Amino acid sequence: MSKNISLIGCGAIGHEIAKSIDKQQVPNSRVSALFDEDNEKLDQLKQSLINKPDGIFNNFDDFVNSTVFDETHFIIEAASIEAAQQYCVTLLEKGKDVMIMSTGSFSNLTFSNKIYNLIRENGRKVYLPSGAIGGSDILRAVRAHIDEVLLITTKSINSIKGAPFFIKRNLDVNTIGEKTVIFEGTAEEAISEFPSNINVSALVSMAGIGFQKTKVRVIVDPFISTNQHEIKVKWKFGEFYIKINNYPSPSNPKTSYLAVLSAIECLKSALYNDIQIGS
Numbered sequence: 001m002s003k004n005i006s007l008i009g010c011g012a013i014g015h016e017i018a019k020s021i022d023k024q025q026v027p028n029s030r031v032s033a034l035f036d037e038d039n040e041k042l043d044q045l046k047q048s049l050i051n052k053p054d055g056i057f058n059n060f061d062d063f064v065n066s067t068v069f070d071e072t073h074f075i076i077e078a079a080s081i082e083a084a085q086q087y088c089v090t091l092l093e094k095g096k097d098v099m100i101m102s103t104g105s106f107s108n109l110t111f112s113n114k115i116y117n118l119i120r121e122n123g124r125k126v127y128l129p130s131g132a133i134g135g136s137d138i139l140r141a142v143r144a145h146i147d148e149v150l151l152i153t154t155k156s157i158n159s160i161k162g163a164p165f166f167i168k169r170n171l172d173v174n175t176i177g178e179k180t181v182i183f184e185g186t187a188e189e190a191i192s193e194f195p196s197n198i199n200v201s202a203l204v205s206m207a208g209i210g211f212q213k214t215k216v217r218v219i220v221d222p223f224i225s226t227n228q229h230e231i232k233v234k235w236k237f238g239e240f241y242i243k244i245n246n247y248p249s250p251s252n253p254k255t256s257y258l259a260v261l262s263a264i265e266c267l268k269s270a271l272y273n274d275i276q277i278g279s
């Protein structure tokens, strides 16, 4: 039987994920419902899909009270930190498994505790794809022995503009003329300053030593078009360094193609895998 996938958030990443499912990149799956508060985004995505969804919703209550929701096997959140925090508890309470793209939502302790408690209580599953990085397997394996984790993220002007960090300080990112370290702090602080740009720091924190202990450095480089992530870890019996250099997605420069591929791979494992590769 074909698996029905519902999508919350029809922006850059949601669009790419839905189109991959539509192109049969996940076996026996279809996009059955779309939910977004923005009608234009809903319409654009619907138009671009070959197999039209059964339901299109711009209101969360209408979505969860629909028969399309009842028939959904899996839900992907790809909207925003606020949306993940607003909706995911209800989705789990209503018995759905969820993939959360807005991993920064877990830096809020109240939210993450609620999710962990619900998973324990009702046996549902939450999936956080590794997104634009790798290495979460090693971090998880050594986490009890870690002395230090530093994530260095280097972004182009285009991929970081609009972040609260600049708005709060009344800074124009376009005036940055050379490679500049603009932020150093904890992952928790990084997520509040760059909520849409630094999901990687949430994943590194959750796989490793948490949002308060993980250190983050953000660099803006006006001369690059890629997004670079370096993870430097010192632990009791060794150290490792991982560097990922992501070109922008071929069809949407706002997002790293690796993040889309990782979400698709995560979805395949969630729906079908009977063998787990890596920790």
Ligand SMILES: NC(=O)c1ccc[n+]([C@@H]2O[C@H](COP(=O)([O-])OP(=O)(O)OC[C@H]3O[C@@H](n4cnc5c(N)ncnc54)[C@H](O)[C@@H]3O)[C@@H](O)[C@H]2O)c1
Pocket (backbone or CB within 6 Å): 008, 009, 010, 011, 012, 013, 014, 035, 036, 037, 038, 041, 078, 079, 080, 081, 082, 083, 086, 100, 101, 102, 103, 129, 130, 131, 132, 195, 196, 197, 198, 199, 200, 254, 255, 256, 259
């Ligand atoms: N984990 C990863 O690797 C990864 C990679 C890329 C993006 N993301 C995250 O995925 C999310 C979406 O990213 P994007 O680039 O597609 O953003 P986007 O702004 O292009 O799209 C977000 C969409 O969600 C909708 N939306 C936002 N809040 C909503 C709400 N409360 N209710 C209903 N709809 C809502 C918006 O209308 C918009 O259409 C962000 O949180 C981003 O940080 C994660």
